[in-house]
Amino acid sequence: MTTTAQTIFPRTPAKPFYFNTSGHLLRITTQKANTLAELLAALRVCPDESIFQHTFRTLQEHHFIREGYSNDFAHWALAACNEPGLAEQLAGVDVREFTSLGELRERFIQIVEKHLQLNPADGPRMAEETFYFCASEIEVMPTNFVAETMQDFTRGLREVSVHSIHHHFIEARLRLKLMSNDFSQWLHEDVGLTDAARALNRIDIYTATLEDVRRQMVRLLERSLT
Amino acid sequence: MNPQAKPQTATNEPLPHEHDGPALSAQPLPLHPERRKAPRTWETPPAPVSAPHLDDYKTIIGAAEIDELRFLARKLKGRTVKMVNSTAVGGGVAEMLNRLVPLLGELEVTTHWDVITGGNDFFEVTKAFHNALHGSEYHLTRAAQEIFLAYNEQNRQRMQFPEDLVVIHDPQPAALRLSRKEASRKESPAHWVWRCHIDLSNPSPEVWGFLRPFIEQYDAAIFSSQSFARQLPIPQYLFYPCIDPLSEKNKDLDEAFVQRVCDEFGIDRRRPIVMQVSRFDRLKDPVGVVQAFKLARKYVDCQLVLAGGGASDDPEGALVLKEVKEVAGDDPDIIILDLPPWCAFEINALQRASTIVVQKSIKEGFGLTVTEALWKGKPTIAGAVGGIPNQIIHKLTGMLVHSVEGCAYQIRYLLTHPEFAAQLGRNGREHVKENFLMTTNVRRWLLLSRILLRDRTV
Numbered sequence: 001m002t003t004t005a006q007t008i009f010p011r012t013p014a015k016p017f018y019f020n021t022s023g024h025l026l027r028i029t030t031q032k033a034n035t036l037a038e039l040l041a042a043l044r045v046c047p048d049e050s051i052f053q054h055t056f057r058t059l060q061e062h063h064f065i066r067e068g069y070s071n072d073f074a075h076w077a078l079a080a081c082n083e084p085g086l087a088e089q090l091a092g093v094d095v096r097e098f099t100s101l102g103e104l105r106e107r108f109i110q111i112v113e114k115h116l117q118l119n120p121a122d123g124p125r126m127a128e129e130t131f132y133f134c135a136s137e138i139e140v141m142p143t144n145f146v147a148e149t150m151q152d153f154t155r156g157l158r159e160v161s162v163h164s165i166h167h168h169f170i171e172a173r174l175r176l177k178l179m180s181n182d183f184s185q186w187l188h189e190d191v192g193l194t195d196a197a198r199a200l201n202r203i204d205i206y207t208a209t210l211e212d213v214r215r216q217m218v219r220l221l222e223r224s225l226t
Numbered sequence: 227m228n229p230q231a232k233p234q235t236a237t238n239e240p241l242p243h244e245h246d247g248p249a250l251s252a253q254p255l256p257l258h259p260e261r262r263k264a265p266r267t268w269e270t271p272p273a274p275v276s277a278p279h280l281d282d283y284k285t286i287i288g289a290a291e292i293d294e295l296r297f298l299a300r301k302l303k304g305r306t307v308k309m310v311n312s313t314a315v316g317g318g319v320a321e322m323l324n325r326l327v328p329l330l331g332e333l334e335v336t337t338h339w340d341v342i343t344g345g346n347d348f349f350e351v352t353k354a355f356h357n358a359l360h361g362s363e364y365h366l367t368r369a370a371q372e373i374f375l376a377y378n379e380q381n382r383q384r385m386q387f388p389e390d391l392v393v394i395h396d397p398q399p400a401a402l403r404l405s406r407k408e409a410s411r412k413e414s415p416a417h418w419v420w421r422c423h424i425d426l427s428n429p430s431p432e433v434w435g436f437l438r439p440f441i442e443q444y445d446a447a448i449f450s451s452q453s454f455a456r457q458l459p460i461p462q463y464l465f466y467p468c469i470d471p472l473s474e475k476n477k478d479l480d481e482a483f484v485q486r487v488c489d490e491f492g493i494d495r496r497r498p499i500v501m502q503v504s505r506f507d508r509l510k511d512p513v514g515v516v517q518a519f520k521l522a523r524k525y526v527d528c529q530l531v532l533a534g535g536g537a538s539d540d541p542e543g544a545l546v547l548k549e550v551k552e553v554a555g556d557d558p559d560i561i562i563l564d565l566p567p568w569c570a571f572e573i574n575a576l577q578r579a580s581t582i583v584v585q586k587s588i589k590e591g592f593g594l595t596v597t598e599a600l601w602k603g604k605p606t607i608a609g610a611v612g613g614i615p616n617q618i619i620h621k622l623t624g625m626l627v628h629s630v631e632g633c634a635y636q637i638r639y640l641l642t643h644p645e646f647a648a649q650l651g652r653n654g655r656e657h658v659k660e661n662f663l664m665t666t667n668v669r670r671w672l673l674l675s676r677i678l679l680r681d682r683t684v
Contacts (some may be wrong), residue, residue: 021294025673027466028455064656065622069670079620129615132452134464139676143290216239 012149014190017183019145019156021164022055022171026134031133036081037123039073040112042133047102049135054102055095056174057136060166063210070206071095072131073108086115094206095170099177140167151192154221157183162210169213170205183217188199196224258640277328278472283665286471291665298672299333305679307337307671308387308416308563310402311395312352314341318467318594319395319423322667325470329668336676340385342399352398359397360429366432372499385526391675394444396423401440409443417678421448421465425612426456427590445678450592451613455536463674466616467592468667469601469658476601479578479585487575491531493561497526498641501580501599505563506534506546509589511609513546514630516553516560518586521634523559526641533563533576577602582640582647586612586633597662600624600654605647607636617662623654 031046033039042053054072062069069075070091078087088113098104116123145160147153157165168182176185180201188197203216244254244276284292302632309327311319330337344352351370358364359516385402394402403409403418420441426434434456441447446461455462469476488495500519504510512532519530531551535543547564565572578585583606590612597617599606608614610626618624627635640647643663660666 021297023294023298023669023673025670025677028449028452028462028464029455061660062619062622062657063658065619065653067622069619071621075619130453132455134452137673137677139298140671141294143297144293159290161288161294163294164290 003147012191013147013153013186015186016077016143017147017153017156017190019143019147019160019164020140020167021161022167023139023141023163024053024060025139026053026090027135028135028136029135033131033133034127035124036077036083036086036116036127039076039131040109040116040123042131043073043105043109043112046133047135048105050133051101051105052174053134053136054169055093057097058170059170059205060163060210063162063191066207066209066212073112076127076129080129080131081122081125083115083122086122089115096173096179096205099173099179101174139160140192148223150225154218154225157214157218158220162214163208165214169217183213193221193224196221199224232264244443245346248395255462263473274489277325278341278470278639280329280332282472287659287663287665290302295333295665295668298669298676299330299335301333302672304677305335305391305675306389307335307391307393307675308389309337309393309395310342310385310399310400311339312342312344312349314339315528322468322664323395325664326667326671329664330671333672335672336493338366339388342402344377344381344385347373348398355397355433356424358433359426359437361425361428362430363482364430364433366430366436366602371436375401387416389416390679391419393419393421395421397437400437403440403443411640417445418443418485419446419448419674419678420444422454423450423467424454425451426454427451429456446674448674451616463670465667465670466662467594467597467613468662468664469594469597470664471601476598477572477574479571479575482632483571484578487572488579491561491563491576493576493579494529495579498526498581499531499579500528500582500584500637501531501533501576502584502586503533503595504585504587506543506550508542508546510534510588511586511588512550513553514633514649515584515586516550517630518633518637519560520557521631522637522641526638528581528637528641529559529561531561531576531580533573534566535565535567535569574598574602577604580604582607582637584633584637585609585614586627587614590614593617596624597658600651600663601658603655605640605650606654607633607640618654619657622650623657624650 029046029050031042031050033042058072058155070095072088077083077090090108093107095104143160143164145156147156170181172182173179184197184201187193187200199220200217203213205213208216280292280295307330309323311323313320327337327339327454351373354364354370379400381399382402394400404412413643442459444460446463448465449455449460450465450467452464471477481528485495491500502512502513503514506512515532516530522528550562554562577599583604584604585593585596585608587593587609588611590609592613593608596606596608596614600623606618606624607627608618608624610628615626618626620626625640627633627636
């Protein structure tokens, strides 16, 4: 039945899309690291909100940079520890491949552990700057944008803040527990635009700014609607 | 000083602050600006401009972000906040509160601002505390403790705290907070937050040991940098200092005004301009900037402008200015400007005219002059100290340096790689827009209020 409905009203959503957004407040935790060994120890015990802050959230804080900023651990390994090899591996961790902060934490632990096994002298060497673990406290709120049609949806995409884009497109997988995002889920389940949903999910967030991502999404949807 | 007095200008023409914007009528620009022997400075401060409204920021951060502030504030409607600090005028905290309080009010979060009172003896003690918390040596006497506590008690008797959230700024009024036990006995409803604006990374153990028991009675503390936080049994939050993009020092300026300021000061805009805006203070290393400039200029043509103040009312500032002039010698490409504190428009114009901004500090709190330069899209070179690395991500939003030689090299590099320099400028402006604007600060206050008051019914 769904197929028939989609054939008749291919662009009429079954349910509206409610654009939400989130605000983040930075809490300074008690964990800090002056060496790679201390980083490893803190990675094991820091709150999940710290893993979120230094990966998902930092991507938003630096959303305007196209080159060279993926997460705070990688940045510190390069800038304060002068460990380009380790930094490259840490930077290679793509948050989109994780649907839980526990898995993401494990990945960082594995990388640092392996580096220290191969390079034990690096463990106690003092970094040039301290790494302070922060944690993100989140408040979710609505926006003025509700999409009942695809036209509303593309307008919403154009006009919501980048915080809202990040909330639905990047943070969403932690809520959904799926390798997807709120926009793609809605396009697939409630609009029937499965190809567009897949294409949206493939947009690279590491080589584009969030404004670029927004533009790519709008272009992609406009193409799929014509 | 008469705040309403009309500033005196060479031509007696209207100044930017007499209009909605800094629109001076365009003047024919001299081909060869004549250098003045002494820069023009206003003899009286300009009339204060009225505080902007929330909607005025729409063109800067976008309507969606303003709407988000309104949504954040919605759940706080009817809540009240009190801000308490030690001065109503002068200083960064008062300047920030002057903008923050009306904006929160516009969002229907009624915010009161109270200032504590005290005699000279109190402010002498708190000044000594301030320096000691920054790391200066200080012996805390019994008498100083008693003066501090007596004035705090006097202010507590004078003030009332019926608000939902009370925010105490800096150490001077820190002892206004009753112990939790006593507050509970008096059924005081408020959540109390201590907002520390100063660098506590290396405090005098005596002074911090004295203040710490008071701070522990608060519900939360806020610091300006991760490194300033202390081991405390209460949640600690990070609020970066911020700039107001609509203030005289940061708002957009008419190009003709920028040109005229440069002409007045004898700055040739056809050649690259390297600028440092800072008090004449050794911690800002103006002598190091002159040395770096001289090294760089062996390979690239440029002028250096050192614009600052503090030399007229501070004996040490005068001494530093003298040292800077000695190192500069009679070099016609080094322009040293000792400006009075109310030259915000002129500082703004000078920053906008710069090709590169330098802030070669040796020690720094947060470094708001860096924020100002980044906001104006200027490629910025700065010492990797204090809060500067929070603003300058090396090679992405600016260049961090550790020495005179490093600074000289980066001046040469940026002047000869204008595309890279322009990219740094663009990234730097976006970084400020995302993290260090007044509107971001309003957002943080709303978030904190929601988080602290989350479980309480109105």
